[in-house]
Amino acid sequence: MSTENEGAAVPSAAGPRTESPTSPQVPPVPPEAPAVGPSLDKAPAQTPADTAGQAGNVPPQDPAQHQAQQPPAQPAGPQPPNPGWYGAPPAATGGGAGGVPPYAGGGPWGVPPMAPPPRRKGVGGLVAAVVAAALIAGGVGGGVGYWAAERSGESSTTISSSADPKTESRVPGSVADIANKALPSVVTIEAQSGNGEGGTGTGFVYDKQGHILTNNHVVASAAESGKLSVTFSDGKQYAAEVVGRAQGYDVAVIKLRDPAGAKLNPLPLGDSGKVAVGDATVAIGAPFGLSGTVTTGIVSAKKRPVASSDGGGGGQASYMSALQTDASINPGNSGGPLLNAQGAVIGVNSAIQSAGNGGGFGGQGQAGSIGLGFAIPINQAKRVAEQLIRDRTPIYPVIGAVVNMKDAANGAVIAPSGTNGAPSVTAGGPADKAGLKPGDVITKLDDTLIDSGPTLISEIWTHRPGDKVTLTYTRDGKQTTTDIVLGERRGDN
Template sequence: MNVSRTRNATAVVVVAAGLLLSGCSSSGSGNSGESTTQAAPMAEGDLQDDYQKVIENVLPSVVQIDASDSLGSGVVYDDKGHIVTNAHVVGKERTFKVTTATGEQALTAELVSSYPEQDLAVIKLDDPPSGLKAAEFGDSTKAKVGQIVLAMGSPLGLSSSVTQGIVSATGRTVSEPRSEGSAGATIANMLQTSAAINPGNSGGALVNLDSEVIGIPTLAATDPQMGDGAAPGIGFAIPSSMVKTVVDQIIKDGEVTDSGRAALGITGRTVLGDDYKPAGVAVADTQKDGAAAKAGIEAGDIITKLGDTGITTITSLSEALAGEKPGDKTEVTYTRQGADKTVDVTLGEM
């Protein structure tokens, strides 16, 4: 399965649509059947009220970001004007126009710092307006499969749009597509959702019914059999636990000082085997005093396994490392001049 970033929009097509809520009913007879039928509309009304309450609470904290040649979304992080979004939304830009949910005149903002390794960035409004409302970030570790969520953002440039769905899965490790010379981030513990995520939703809010942001929508899956068209109902969001870790460091120090991400400390490239299929990662260089160098791994070695996980590509190595932590000890299997070797490695930090 492929994934695509949800940043750019070059055309907008608006289709009027309504939301149809249907209640559940159970088989029965007599009075119990009648009471079940009467209770359904009330349940629908309660859920609709919950949706509207969440939207009233959170949507004012979701903004549209104009990054010169692209549009994305962002979430107000505090009343000082800090806004969290995706690194791929800000790209290489340093100044931005920000439009709030009220649709008033665009505000100006500047980049504080970008952290492409986790596809997160923080920008700051030059002149935060009075009454700026920060979103409440919840605990994404408590997210459950089947939990109702709303995605808020500016898909296709349609600001203040809301879609609904559920948490479809947790703990996904997803690698972003390469672009503009970037290898693409590999992000662990992502939330998968069925809420529609379209171009422009990147950097917005994935919200639970307690009006808490539990994720930042970032990627939509694509289906190669459909010419890499969107795979409906499969989107991914960076968990709020990671968002808070990264953003708090950027606001405090101007950069990420503790990534919490494991690393081997190598520069590598995917190599092909005799069958012309990916067969491992060739080490092009090792960082001095890095984890690999300390374990005796050298340039020219071909890494084929990390722990029990087979390594065939740079992406598979990144995904394997995403499940580890700095300081963890693991075995690395590699080939040197045709001979297989295995060493114990204490992983470093990205």
């Protein structure tokens, strides 16, 4: 089966979706797309079900001893202010991405380094392990303290100190400050299909009319005849309905059926085009159903081409020129916000790359975070969301040519023929007008290198219909450059 697609920049990675199932087992992820490019050459590749795609169209987941000590004496005179995020002064507020000064000493986010906890084994194992560790540590700490008191002849080895109001208040711009402001606007989404199956994902308040932005694969199972519910951080739950969804972009907008009483404070949107590698990130979601979970990291890469399978079960794929982050993202984080150091949304968390093609969580077959998470840039997600709110139908830019979606070569190869023997280059379409022919290998779109069909799709989909782009292609060993005006296709079918 073949369809029309467009590409993205740099190497690609494919990852399973990150919605969290309500049942013990996660359905197997549809066939994965090939990793595109050298930077992910050590990661498992994923391949979409289709072998060809029409550019721009969607193809038819030892316990610690705690003993208080006397705090060190402080020098006389005024004391420096409490350090901010990464030991930096408080971050300025406002939208857009912001760099963070280099980290100087201690652990991440100004926390002293700690030994890593033991590996968790599934959701049940996770909760049990945390509770058990806390009880064991408390028991050992108390026992050792009593033993030391008996040896020294004193009644206690614990030293009390008065509270420091500076440490009790959270510095503006700190992770705690960002989380405190954002959590009331992040929701947990429960999607249930007509046959009772469903899963858990995340979304966030988009506007005061009750629109929630999330991933298509989070709500796909309930889009036709199922049920959607949205739960806020205060525990209040609301019924919701799908306003519109774009399978190819993996973006969906839902709306509360009756928003009366809901605290609708839209999250501020940043500018994903200004994000820099190394910028601090905060991810919020419901990994494995644990609502309101906050994790931190950095932007590890930009414009990462990702092709990941759709949650609707149709074997189709979505494509993104993604922001890559090492903030911990797991099943259930899908649709949640990726925030910058100013608390503005720079991406919508959508997919993860997993070692060994998933598994590793108590044998449940669920993929877990290995520090390779991917988010849809908010500039693109916002454009798609506005389109869905306006007329409920997604619009995709196209070049009017079928490209090979399976082989990762030195570019995107225009296929010999299209679906059911149809021409691979649409007569009178953008590619035809630009002089492209079957067998041409597209190697660059503007300044972005193209190394495969999925890369071409994800990059073209960062544009709008009517945009003029420059394509570089090779034919019979000769390189040629041509301008092309992108066409459009409405809907996912």
